[in-house]
Amino acid sequence: MIYNAGSYEVIVIGAGHAGCEAALASARMGCKTLLCTLSMEHIALMPCNPSIGGPAKAQVVREIDALGGEMAINIDKSNIQMRIINTGKGPAVQALRAQADKLEYYREMLKTLLTQKKLDVLMAEIQDIETSDNKITGVITKTGARYKCRCVVITSGTYLKGRIIIGDVMYDGGPGNQFPAMKLSASLLKNGINLGRFKTGTPPRINRRTVDFSKMIEQPGDERALAFSFISPKQKKPQMSCWLTHSTPETHRIVMDNIERAPLFTGVIKGRGPRYCPSFEDKVVRFAHKDAHQLFVEPEGRHTEEMYVQGLNTSLPEDVQMEVLRSIPGLENVRIMRTGYAIEYDYVPPSQLKLSLETKMIQGLFTAGQINGTSGYEEAAAQGLIAGINAALKIQEKEPFILKRNEAYIGVLIDDLVNKEIDEPYRLLTSRAEYRLLLRQDNADIRLTRRGREIGLVDDTRWELFNRKMDSIENTRAVFQEVSFTPADEEMNVFLTGMGSAPIKDRVSLWELLKRPEIHVADFEKMKWIEPMDAEISEQIEVQSKYEGYIAKQLEQVKKFERMENRKLSPDLDYDEVYGLANEARQRLQDVKPTSMGQASRITGVNPADINVLYIYLEKKRRN
C-alpha cells in the first residue's frame, strides 16, 4: 500500500559524501530538501581510508570550500593529523592531507545536517523514482511512502546491488556490512538509464594493541597549524602519527601460494576495479619482480583501537589475510578487527549525463558521486555539491552552474566523466588537469568564491573575509613592486651574497628579487624591508611572483582554447551529415551530443582531425 507522505522541492537519495553536499547546497539555496539514507548511523561514512586530501584531491576539497560546501570545514573539525605533501615540488602539486577521526567526521556532519534550515533527514530505502513525460515527480520508499518532488539527486555510492566478496564467501551487502539497495537499479533501468558494474576493495583493519611500532617508521603530522577551509581557524590539534612498514618476500609467497583462492583471479569478480588503487594480490602478480610494497598503518580515530593498513586492499580469504598480515614487520602478532573485502556495485555510465549532472533522459534526475563511476570521497563530495546546486537552480528556473576545466579541478572531473569513456573507477590525478598551475590548492578561494557568492552559497562572513584577503594581497603586491634597491644599497648585496644569490647590478624591486628560487618573503621580513604578514598572504605573493611568467603563459593558452571552445554546438546537429568524420568519432558525437567545440574535442575517440572536419562543416553552414 502506497500512501502520500509529503512533498519537497529536491530529494537527495544517499547521505554519503556526495549526498551530504548535495542536500546542504540545495537547502542553503532555499529549496525544501529531503535527504534519505539507509542508515542514520552511517552518514558521511568513510568505508575505506581514514583520510581526506592529497594530490588533486586537496585542490578539490578547497574548491568545495570556496563554493560554500562542507567537506573542508568538517575535516578541519575532525582531523587527527594534517600535513602538506610534495613540499619539495612546485605549488601546482603541493597538497594538504588530513587523517580523519571517522566517528568524529560522522558526528560533525550529522550535527550540520540536522541543524540546517529547510533540510529534513529521513532513514528510508528509496526503491522507486517516479516520472511522468520523462520528468521526475517523486520517489517511493520500501515501506510505501510516496514523497513528491521536482528534482531527485541519486548519490547511492556502492550500495546499488552491492555484493561483498571475501574469498569464496559472497553475500549481498553494502560497505561495512550494511544493507544494500537491491531495488533502485530496476527503477533506473525501467526509466531508460543504463547501468554498469564496477568493483572496489578495502584492507583489513587491525587492533593497535597488537602492533609492534618499534619495527616501523613513524610518520608524524606537520609542525604548523593547518586547515583545509579558508574560514576555519588554523588550530593545531594533538597529532596522531601514522606508521610506515612494507611487505616481504614471504608475504608475496603467501599470496602466490593462495592465488587460486583469490576471487580477482578465479573469475568470481567481474566488475572492473580502480587501476590507481589496485588490490594487494593484483600488485604482487603484476610487479612480481618487487620484493616489497610500502604499507602505511593509520589510526581510524582517537577513541578506537582500529587501524587501517593502506596498500593492502584485498578480497583474499580471511585465513590468507591473517597469514599475509603476520608476515609484515611489526604485525607478527596482529589481530584483525575487520576483514578486508571487495564490493561489486551498479553504476550509471556518466556519458548519460549533462555537464550539470542532470541525466539526459529524465528531466530533474541528477546523479552524483560513486554512482557516476568515480572513486574517492573528494570526487564524490564535489559532484554532490554541483548536483545539489543545479537541482536548486532548476527549481529556481535558472541556468545551470558549470565549472570549466581552466577554473577548477571540479570542472576537469565532470568534463572527463561526461565526455570520456569511463571503463574503470575514475580517480582525479593532477596529470588530468591541463592547466594545473592555475588550479592550485592555495588559490581555490581566489578562483571560486565569487562564483559561490553569485549562486548564494557564500555567506556574508566568508565574503567579508575573502574581500579582506584580496585587498591585503593587492596592497602587499603593490609594496613589493614599489620598494626597490640599487647596487649602491650595500645591505642588499651583502644579503644576496649571503644567500648564495648574485648581487644586483641595476635597480630591482622586491617583486623581481622574489622571483629568484633561493629568496623568500620570510627573508625580507627578517631584514625588516617589509612588515610581517599572514602566511596566507606571503604564500600568494611568493607564488604569484615566482611563477608569474608560467602563469601568464597558461592564461594565454586558456584564451586561445576558449576562442574555439566557446563555439556552441546545437543539440539538433546531425553528425551523420558531417562528411569526413571518422566512424568512431561520429558515433561518440551522436551519443554525447556535446554543447560546444571544446566539449567535442575532449570526447574519447574524437581526434583533432575530426574537430577540423567539424569546424569546416560548421563554417560552410554559417556562410550558406
Ligand SMILES: Cc1cc2nc3c(=O)[nH]c(=O)nc-3n(C[C@H](O)[C@H](O)[C@H](O)COP(=O)(O)OP(=O)(O)OC[C@H]3O[C@@H](n4cnc5c(N)ncnc54)[C@H](O)[C@@H]3O)c2cc1C
Ligand atoms: C570497500 C570500499 C573501498 C573503497 N576504497 C577506496 C579507496 O581506496 N580510495 C578512495 O578514494 N575511495 C575508496 N572508496 C570509495 C569511497 O568510499 C567512495 O567513493 C565514496 O564514499 C563515495 O561517496 P558517495 O557519496 O558517492 O557514496 P557513499 O559514501 O557510498 O554513500 C552512499 C549513500 O547512499 C545511501 N543509499 C544508497 N542507496 C540508497 C537508497 N536506495 N535509498 C536511500 N539511501 C540509499 C547509503 O545509505 C549512503 O548513505 C571505497 C569504497 C568502498 C565501499
